[in-house]
Amino acid sequence: QSGLYFVATPIGTARDITLRALDVLASADVIAAEDTRSMRRLLEIHGVPLGDRPVLAYHDHSGAKAREKLIGFLAAGKSVAYASEAGTPLIADPGYHLAKDAAAAGYQVTSAPGPSAIITALTLAGLPTDAFFFAGFLPNAKGARRTALEAVRDVPGTLVFYESPRRTGEMLKDAARVLGGTRDAVVCRELTKKFEEIKRGTLESLAEDIGGAALKGEVVVLIDRAGSEAVDEGDIETALETALENMSVRD
Ligand code: SAM
Numbered sequence: 025q026s027g028l029y030f031v032a033t034p035i036g037t038a039r040d041i042t043l044r045a046l047d048v049l050a051s052a053d054v055i056a057a058e059d060t061r062s063m064r065r066l067l068e069i070h071g072v073p074l075g076d077r078p079v080l081a082y083h084d085h086s087g088a089k090a091r092e093k094l095i096g097f098l099a100a101g102k103s104v105a106y107a108s109e110a111g112t113p114l115i116a117d118p119g120y121h122l123a124k125d126a127a128a129a130g131y132q133v134t135s136a137p138g139p140s141a142i143i144t145a146l147t148l149a150g151l152p153t154d155a156f157f158f159a160g161f162l163p164n165a166k167g168a169r170r171t172a173l174e175a176v177r178d179v180p181g182t183l184v185f186y187e188s189p190r191r192t193g194e195m196l197k198d199a200a201r202v203l204g205g206t207r208d209a210v211v212c213r214e215l216t217k218k219f220e221e222i223k224r225g226t227l228e229s230l231a232e233d234i235g236g237a238a239l240k241g242e243v244v245v246l247i248d249r250a251g252s253e254a255v256d257e258g259d260i261e262t263a264l265e266t267a268l269e270n271m272s273v274r275d
Pocket of ligand 1: 035111117
């Protein structure tokens with residue numbers, strides 16, 4: 025069926041691709057990718073024949089021309105599958121301008137959903153997931169980074185950041201300073217890969233533990249919302265008992 029398909033690809037383990045994603049890649053008239061080499065490799069691993077279909081490079085920075093070319097295929101009634109290098113397109117990855125333009129022009133936009141480091145990290149971190157805020161990558165410059173952290177200080181949900189492995193220690197130090205060292209935090213490294221590692225602690229303990237070391241691989245940092253650290257189950261039980269006692273006194 026014609027239209028634009030955003031296809032999620034694995035974030036570390038090739039077999040994490042969905043059956044539907046493979047179907048879409050097998051049947052699309054045109055395949056476009058952030059990284060054409062990774063796409064060709066993925067198709068090869070899963071035995072999806074490319075035939076004489078081209079794999080076109082597309083990145084939001086490729087500009088309006090490259091986008092117009094893909095929209096042109098949609099106008100001709102073709103199906104176009106787009107994947108970023110890893111995970112879900114548009115999530116800290118290209119695709120937003122393509123989705124926007126295709127939708128504005130009235131073409132069908134579909135997702136073949138699958139892996140994303142945000143959801144993978146939230147699933148195993150052990151922090152509340154009722155509400156979360158994805159803050160993407162923080163700015164490199166220290167001042168701008170602290171300002172960005174200040175802007176999310178009071179967000180009523182778990183904070184999720186993508187972070188460079190070389191800057192993780194520094195980021196945790198800044199976060200401890202701006203958000204308070206006692207907040208619970210989790211550093212997820214190399215998710216779904218052989219050397220997956222999850223470090224849990226407070227911002228202060230994790231900043232100390234990682235220090236100036238350059239970690240290896242890919243990193244997601246999660247930070248609990250403000251105020252959670254003050255509430256433990258003991259406090260809740262005491263508060264409930266007091267409330268119940270007060271109720272029976274009033275009866
Ligand atoms: N589109 C991707 C997604 O849906 O997760 C994200 C792409 S973004 C350019 C790459 C960043 O995502 C990495 O720097 C890291 O913060 C995070 N990431 C991607 N794969 C990861 C993995 N296997 N383990 C930990 N973090 C990962």
